[in-house]
Amino acid sequence: MQLVFATNNINKLREVQSLIPNHIKLLSLEEVGCYEDVPETQETIEGNAIQKATYIKEKYGYDCFADDTGLEVDILDGAPGVYSARYAGEQRSSEDNIQKILKNMDNATNRKAQFKTVIALEFKGNQHLFTGICKGEITHQKIGDHGFGYDPIFKAEGYDQTFAEISLEEKNKIGHRGKAVQLLINFLNSNA
Known part of the structure; x- marks a missing residue:
């Protein structure tokens, strides 16, 4: 079985490739000749996943x-939500996004947050959605140097370390994307 993962984000591609079983060949956009930016113009996370x-x-x-x-x-x-990648502007700078969140939460005592991933699958003429959520909190400063995006300021519930401090394997077990990908894999395994 082969599937295209519609992302230009090399970090996401690596993270998902580490989860997908060997009998599923994952193709990148480049491998299918797609070099353009895939549109993401919807108002919801679900809408963007479906659109792509x-x-x-x-x-x-x-x-x-x-x-x-x-x-x-x-x-x-609920911000930055669907605008997470460009929260601080179209330059899509993770550093700028992190600084904007920290500044906007400067004196906040409620630091609860969640990461939400929605995967839209186009498979054998049907569309399926899989959602993964990881609840946690925003730290007061950046900690750790692994991961990407908001990882240095997000601690999952029950953890003392940020996503940027834990291993990719651990993050995949507890994280939003890992949970959504596991649902995708379970579906593919039972529908192969």
């Missing part, structure tokens, strides 16, 4: 899946 998967299926004909992820912070009314 549908785009690849319609334009390139491959069964595929796409994900969209957002960090949802309680005290910021």
